[in-house]
Amino acid sequence: MTFINYVAREINCKIVYYGPGLGGKTTNLQYVYQITNAENKGKLISLATETERTLFFDFLPIDFGQIRGFRTRFHLYTVPGQVFYDSSRKLILKGADGIVFVADSQEERLDANLESISNLAQNLQEQGFDIAKIPYVLQLNKRDLPSALPVEELTRHLLIKGEPVFEAVAPKGDGVLPTLKAVARQVLIELRKSA
Amino acid sequence: MSHGAATLGAACSVSSNTFNLHDLEYQRIQTVLTRMQKELRAQLVLLINRSGQPIVISGPAENIDCTALASLAAANLAATDGLANIVGEREFSVLVHQGRQRSLFISDLLKRFSLVLVFDASASSGLVRYKCKRTILLLEEIIQEFQRKIEKEEPVTGIPQFTDEELEELLR
Ligand SMILES: Nc1nc2c(ncn2[C@@H]2O[C@H](COP(=O)(O)OP(=O)(O)OP(=O)(O)O)[C@@H](O)[C@H]2O)c(=O)[nH]1
Ligand SMILES: [Mg+2]
Numbered sequence: 620m621t622f623i624n625y626v627a628r629e630i631n632c633k634i635v636y637y638g639p640g641l642g643g644k645t646t647n648l649q650y651v652y653q654i655t656n657a658e659n660k661g662k663l664i665s666l667a668t669e670t671e672r673t674l675f676f677d678f679l680p681i682d683f684g685q686i687r688g689f690r691t692r693f694h695l696y697t698v699p700g701q702v703f704y705d706s707s708r709k710l711i712l713k714g715a716d717g718i719v720f721v722a723d724s725q726e727e728r729l730d731a732n733l734e735s736i737s738n739l740a741q742n743l744q745e746q747g748f749d750i751a752k753i754p755y756v757l758q759l760n761k762r763d764l765p766s767a768l769p770v771e772e773l774t775r776h777l778l779i780k781g782e783p784v785f786e787a788v789a790p791k792g793d794g795v796l797p798t799l800k801a802v803a804r805q806v807l808i809e810l811r812k813s814a
Numbered sequence: 815m816s817h818g819a820a821t822l823g824a825a826c827s828v829s830s831n832t833f834n835l836h837d838l839e840y841q842r843i844q845t846v847l848t849r850m851q852k853e854l855r856a857q858l859v860l861l862i863n864r865s866g867q868p869i870v871i872s873g874p875a876e877n878i879d880c881t882a883l884a885s886l887a888a889a890n891l892a893a894t895d896g897l898a899n900i901v902g903e904r905e906f907s908v909l910v911h912q913g914r915q916r917s918l919f920i921s922d923l924l925k926r927f928s929l930v931l932v933f934d935a936s937a938s939s940g941l942v943r944y945k946c947k948r949t950i951l952l953l954e955e956i957i958q959e960f961q962r963k964i965e966k967e968e969p970v971t972g973i974p975q976f977t978d979e980e981l982e983e984l985l986r
Contacts, residue, residue, distance in 0.1 A: 622867045623834045625972060631867045661881045666889075675893070678866075678885045686984045687974035694867065694885065710892040714865030800985040807981055814973035 620714040621810055629690045632806050633714055634799075637739050638721035639731035640672070640700035643760040646789035647721060648679045648695055651799060654792065655681055673699040676711045683803065693803060700735065709742050717754035717806040719798055721789075722777055724759050724767035732777055740779075751780050754805030758798045760787045834972070835869060839960050843953060847872035850931075850949045854942060857916065858932040861953065864888055864925070878932065887920050887930045908946075910939055919943070923950055924957060 622631040636644040645665065652663045661680035668674050677697040682690060696715075698708040720739065722732045740750040759773050774784055783801045787794030843861055851859040851872045858873035860880060866888035868880050890909060898906045911918040912935060919931040919942055929950055933942055976984075 620863060620865050622863060622865070622869070623973065624869075625834065625836050626840045630974075633865050633867075662879055664882055664886065675889060678882070680881045680885075684984055686980055687976045689974050691984065694865070706896050707893075710889065710896060713892065714863075804981060804985055807976075807984075810973060811975060814975060 621716050621806070621813075623689075623810075627690075628688055629692055630686075630807075630810065631692045631694065632716040632803075632810075633694045633696065634717045634719065634802055634806065635712055635715040636695065636697040636719045636721055637708075637712075637735065638700055639723055639728060639735040640702070642700055642721045642723040642728070642732075642735075643787070643789040644697040644700060644721045645671075645673055645677050647719070647758075647760075647787075647795050647798070648677050648697055650789055650792045650795045651681065651695065652679055654796075658682075659684075672701060673697055674704070675699065675707050686807070691803075691807070693799075693806075695799075702734070702738075705738065705742075708738070709745070712739075712742050713746060715753070716809070717756075717802040718750075719756050719758055719802050720777075721758045721760050721787075722773065724761045724773060725764055726766045726768050729768065729773075729776060732773075736777065736779065754802055754809055755780070755782045756798055756802045756805070757782050757784045758787050758794060759784065760789050760794075762786045762793070763788045763791075839956060840870060842956050843870045844872060846949055846952050846956070850945055854931070854933055854937060854945055856931050856933040856937075856942075858883075858930075860884060860887075860930040861923070862888055862928050862930055864892070864928060869927070873932075883930065883932075887918075888928060891920055891922065891928055908943070910943075912939070917942075919946060921946055921950060924954055927953075927957070929953065 636647055638644055652660060659682040664678040666675035679695045680692060682692050696711050698711045743750050757777060759770060761767060770786060785794045785798045789795055847859045847870055856873060858875045858878055860868050861870045862868050862884040866885035868884040871880055894906050894909055907922045909920040915935050917933055917935045921929045923929050929946060
């Protein structure tokens with residue numbers, strides 16, 4: 620749910636990073652946190668297991684600056700990718716304005732990617748949203764690993780609607796910001812349309 | 815990121831997927847929250863939405879990160895709703911976390927919002943519950959009245975009509 624505060628002149632949006640376990644969602648947020656100036660970010664909150672797998676979510680509020688006198692604030696969330704945390708994923712997905720799907724490029728994770736996309740479509744539908752309409756970006760992460768499938772092959776399997784696609788190596792930050800900006804752009808364009 | 819901005823402003827129109835806060839409603843909500851905050855000598859009272867965004871904040875809030883608090887409180891409430899479902903309850907509409915120095919009260923409000931209170935652990939939690947219940951009724955009235963108003967009148971205007979160039983400049 621986009622929250623427009625006319626008194627404080629702020630636009631608040633929620634972006635959710637979705638995708639299979641160990642795909643690199645948390646790493647995306649950690650990188651954004653690292654490179655953002657202190658005045659433009661809040662705390663990075665990670666509710667994780669002792670082995671650093673996301674248990675409930677990660678949360679990072681960031682500020683993109685002003686547009687037409689409105690501050691634009693994005694609340695970034697990750698879901699837990701492991702299959703059995705589906706009820707937590709549904710909770711985090713509620714009220715999302717845009718989705719980043721972080722795919723794991725490795726050949727052996729293709730089925731996990733496909734399963735996660737269909738799980739996303741299903742969970743969105745349950746909440747009355749259509750994956751074909753919601754702002755959505757595909758990130759092909761782990762491009763540095765030897766078993767990464769070619770981009771053409773991955774997009775053939777994972778592309779759902781001609782969404783923007785970004786190659787990424789999240790720990791190095793490659794592709795992280797372009798992904799975030801692309802989803803933010805779509806969210807703000809949607810918002811402008813809703814007037 | 816500071817939470818000061820949310821303290822300055824907010825009030826509300828609720829369309830299906832955006833929530834707009836305008837001055838009049840903001841003032842009314844702020845008044846209700848401030849009264850409760852004073853009566854209970856609470857450290858902090860927040861109205862948040864269920865996506866975890868702070869909407870109106872009242873109280874000194876020193877060294878409490880309201881952005882983080884709102885996000886965690888909303889998640890906490892959502893998780894508790896999930897638990898309620900599993901054991902066959904419709905909801906647990908109120909959560910109280912009792913600490914040694916500070917306690918936390920989180921309550922549902924119209925399924926789309928939540929009232930969050932940080933108060934001194936020495937305060938009577940019965941009194942807190944009582945006041946919160948009353949405050950929630952008042953807030954529900956304000957929000958529902960506002961909702962009826964916008965349903966009758968024109969759709970909310972004022973969504974910034976920035977140009978593509980301005981958007982690209984923002985995302986540079
Ligand atoms: N080589 C390589 N490793 C990566 C890349 N992205 C993430 N990793 C590593 O993969 C592991 C899992 O990354 P996370 O970001 O925790 O994955 P996640 O998607 O949050 O996983 P869940 O929380 O279980 O859903 C970590 O050890 C990361 O350092 C990448 O692009 N290349
Ligand atoms: Mg994670």
